[in-house]
Amino acid sequence: MKPSVPNIRQVAEYAGVSVGTVSNVLNRPDLVAPSTRERVQAAIKELNFVRNDSARQLRAGRSRTLGLVVLDISNPFFTDVARGVEEIANHNGLAVIVCNSDDDTEKESSHLDLLNEMRVQGVLINPIEGSDKKIEMLREHGTPVVLFDRQAASEGECSVAVNDLLGGRQALTHLIDTGHQRVLFLSGPFHLRQVQERHEGAVAAVEASSTPLDLDVMTTPTPNVTTGRSAGDRIAAMPPSTRPTAVFCANDLLALGLLQALTHAGLQVPHDIAIVGYDDIDFAAAAAVPLSSVRQPRQQLGRTGAELLLDETTNPDHEHQQVTFEPELIVRRSSDLQRS
Amino acid sequence: MKPSVPNIRQVAEYAGVSVGTVSNVLNRPDLVAPSTRERVQAAIKELNFVRNDSARQLRAGRSRTLGLVVLDISNPFFTDVARGVEEIANHNGLAVIVCNSDDDTEKESSHLDLLNEMRVQGVLINPIEGSDKKIEMLREHGTPVVLFDRQAASEGECSVAVNDLLGGRQALTHLIDTGHQRVLFLSGPFHLRQVQERHEGAVAAVEASSTPLDLDVMTTPTPNVTTGRSAGDRIAAMPPSTRPTAVFCANDLLALGLLQALTHAGLQVPHDIAIVGYDDIDFAAAAAVPLSSVRQPRQQLGRTGAELLLDETTNPDHEHQQVTFEPELIVRRSSDLQRS
DNA sequence: ACCAGCTAATGAAACGTTTCATACAACCTA
DNA sequence: TAGGTTGTATGAAACGTTTCATTAGCTGGT
Numbered sequence: 001m002k003p004s005v006p007n008i009r010q011v012a013e014y015a016g017v018s019v020g021t022v023s024n025v026l027n028r029p030d031l032v033a034p035s036t037r038e039r040v041q042a043a044i045k046e047l048n049f050v051r052n053d054s055a056r057q058l059r060a061g062r063s064r065t066l067g068l069v070v071l072d073i074s075n076p077f078f079t080d081v082a083r084g085v086e087e088i089a090n091h092n093g094l095a096v097i098v099c100n101s102d103d104d105t106e107k108e109s110s111h112l113d114l115l116n117e118m119r120v121q122g123v124l125i126n127p128i129e130g131s132d133k134k135i136e137m138l139r140e141h142g143t144p145v146v147l148f149d150r151q152a153a154s155e156g157e158c159s160v161a162v163n164d165l166l167g168g169r170q171a172l173t174h175l176i177d178t179g180h181q182r183v184l185f186l187s188g189p190f191h192l193r194q195v196q197e198r199h200e201g202a203v204a205a206v207e208a209s210s211t212p213l214d215l216d217v218m219t220t221p222t223p224n225v226t227t228g229r230s231a232g233d234r235i236a237a238m239p240p241s242t243r244p245t246a247v248f249c250a251n252d253l254l255a256l257g258l259l260q261a262l263t264h265a266g267l268q269v270p271h272d273i274a275i276v277g278y279d280d281i282d283f284a285a286a287a288a289v290p291l292s293s294v295r296q297p298r299q300q301l302g303r304t305g306a307e308l309l310l311d312e313t314t315n316p317d318h319e320h321q322q323v324t325f326e327p328e329l330i331v332r333r334s335s336d337l338q339r340s
Numbered sequence: 341m342k343p344s345v346p347n348i349r350q351v352a353e354y355a356g357v358s359v360g361t362v363s364n365v366l367n368r369p370d371l372v373a374p375s376t377r378e379r380v381q382a383a384i385k386e387l388n389f390v391r392n393d394s395a396r397q398l399r400a401g402r403s404r405t406l407g408l409v410v411l412d413i414s415n416p417f418f419t420d421v422a423r424g425v426e427e428i429a430n431h432n433g434l435a436v437i438v439c440n441s442d443d444d445t446e447k448e449s450s451h452l453d454l455l456n457e458m459r460v461q462g463v464l465i466n467p468i469e470g471s472d473k474k475i476e477m478l479r480e481h482g483t484p485v486v487l488f489d490r491q492a493a494s495e496g497e498c499s500v501a502v503n504d505l506l507g508g509r510q511a512l513t514h515l516i517d518t519g520h521q522r523v524l525f526l527s528g529p530f531h532l533r534q535v536q537e538r539h540e541g542a543v544a545a546v547e548a549s550s551t552p553l554d555l556d557v558m559t560t561p562t563p564n565v566t567t568g569r570s571a572g573d574r575i576a577a578m579p580p581s582t583r584p585t586a587v588f589c590a591n592d593l594l595a596l597g598l599l600q601a602l603t604h605a606g607l608q609v610p611h612d613i614a615i616v617g618y619d620d621i622d623f624a625a626a627a628a629v630p631l632s633s634v635r636q637p638r639q640q641l642g643r644t645g646a647e648l649l650l651d652e653t654t655n656p657d658h659e660h661q662q663v664t665f666e667p668e669l670i671v672r673r674s675s676d677l678q679r680s
Numbered sequence: 681a682c683c684a685g686c687t688a689a690t691g692a693a694a695c696g697t698t699t700c701a702t703a704c705a706a707c708c709t710a
Numbered sequence: 711t712a713g714g715t716t717g718t719a720t721g722a723a724a725c726g727t728t729t730c731a732t733t734a735g736c737t738g739g740t
Contacts, residue, residue, distance in 0.1 A: 347727085
């Protein structure tokens with residue numbers, strides 16, 4: 001059987017109507033008399049007609065897809081966000097193109113080019129430092145862009161974010177309160193705004209405290225489980241006298257890897273070293289030692305982002321908004337000596 | 341600044357050449373004299389021209405995207421597969437549209453409709469039972485479909501899968517060898533082929549064994565961490581005399597939830613109950629008690645699937661293949677009394 | 681001086697929709 | 711009966727590319 005792809009003209013012919021009428025049946029059925037409508041619908045079914053979206057969007061000017069660019073699709077934090085986006089998008093008959101930038105400017109750039117060529121309705125992006133020009137370019141072409149997990153720099157754009165400064169402060173305040181004096185910030189690359197701000201928040205908490213506290217930083221190239229593990233190996237190898245008594249991790253993947261390496265090296269969490277993660281992904285609670293973590297409203301982030309984007313595309317008097325959610329520290333065993 | 345979207349004609353005018361020449365610069369630069377080529381490229385840059393993909397694909401007949409339909413994007417197993425697919429796709433200048441079916445026929449169906457309208461190059465799908473008609477329809481429209489994580493029913497289609505029967509057998513053989521006599525299969529919905537076959541493999545192992553063994557089944561509606569937790573609550577509530585001594589889970593999410601609930605209820609893993617999961621996602625090794633699990637070559641699955649799909653779209657004498665990988669049981673503490 | 685064989689560039693047709701101005705009835709109203 | 715109104719269907723233009731047959735301008739060989 002040959003791949004038969006009938007077009008709207010053939011449907012029209014088969015049903016004995018004009019092309020315009022078929023289009024009307026498809027797009028504004030109420031403009032068509034019931035009897036003709038049925039005839040056309042029967043023809044569509046009979047011929048197995050499927051509308052060609054390229055042609056439709058060529059005419060319409062825009063496609064029916066949303067672009068979502070994330071740093072790391074393997075990170076459950078981002079899949080949760082993606083779910084939120086998808087929920088809203090599907091609800092409005094839109095598809096989502098998920099792109100993975102892997103914290104690589106080149107990749108991000110080529111993804112954005114592709115999305116631009118596709119004339120997507122809009123783009124939701126967790127931008128890497130320095131991708132502002134590309135984003136500006138998209139905007140100039142009439143594609144709205146909403147920043148997520150990153151506060152907008154100006155009021156001229158939409159963003160959804162979570163207060164990372166506060167999150168960092170919450171984590172460190174907790175560690176200070178539980179008596180730690182040598183804390184390590186296990187960081188991702190500092191060009192990520194999230195990382196910077198979580199660190200900044202941590203520093204602020206230290207400065208606000210009356211008790212003295214050493215806050216060191218160990219940087220990893222990519223914040224995932226594997227790098228967390230090797231950081232853990234290095235930390236475990238430190239002499240107990242200089243080793244940190246608590247580690248605040250830039251995300252939960254690092255924290256999980258760290259936890260695994262420390263345990264493997266025979267160190268007790270939280271007795272020897274306490275750990276606080278970030279994101280509170282589902283796996284944090286299921287970890288070897290249930291992980292304290294700064295919770296972010298993940299799906300909510302995605303939903304709100306998608307809603308802002310849709311509003312910007314459809315609402316003529318859209319007003320740019322910078323939405324910020326508050327994080328919440330969830331204390332579990334990994335940082336709670338009492339409980340363990 | 342108004343959203344200015346120049347088209348190829350304006351570029352041609354600006355550069356003082358014909359439309360066809362601009363198109364040639366874009367698609368077959370070697371056919372164009374260097375001096376003109378440069379002039380056109382300058383014009384493109386100057387005007388900020390971005391090719392309109394709808395128009396391009398309307399002419400070309402097919403889009404430059406691949407569709408990937410997965411059961412649950414929150415499951416790291418699937419994101420790893422997605423990474424593999426993306427890797428190959430991006431390498432060939434294609435974008436990937438990731439769709440989440442959530443094990444819901446309606447959702448799957450509407451995703452497939454959308455992909456069909458988009459005239460994607462091909463679809464990689466982990467199909468739900470009973471979606472064969474829709475898939476057949478896509479094929480009739482000339483869209484190749486490759487099944488993944490599911491053996492093709494006939495030789496008339498491509499598929500990449502992992503031998504689930506073998507995986508189930510490996511898990512149970514291991515539990516039999518370590519002396520268990522009351523084992524529970526903590527299952528996902530049985531309409532999923534994967535679930536069926538893992539169970540079948542487990543049964544086969546029991547039948548092949550000389551020692552008697554009870555193999556019960558507990559079914560969950562969706563195999564995720566949450567349902568795993570509630571299953572764990574139920575299991576923990578059973579009297580020790582009838583309670584299973586080992587649980588084989590249909591995937592790692594169930595296993596992680598289960599582990600968490602059992603630990604919370606004060607039961608020791610593996611002493612009171614041993615656990616074996618499936619997929620060996622990265623978090624399995626990082627769990628409260630490192631999880632034994634049947635490992636699948638996740639990224640490989642995605643890569644191979646994408647490659648088959650591309651071959652089917654581009655190679656005129658493509659031959660359908662049914663690729664099957666072998667799983668491998670990774671034993672960790674959750675099922676190893678010796679080690680703990 | 682003529683033709684053959686190149687390389688470059690051109691212009692128009694085609695892809696499959698949607699949209700919009702128009703046409704035709706049929707029905708009402710004055 | 712003329713003029714408006716409403717409901718339905720039509721046909722052609724337009725969207726922005728790619729493709730392909732054609733032409734134009736050279737070079738070199740006879």
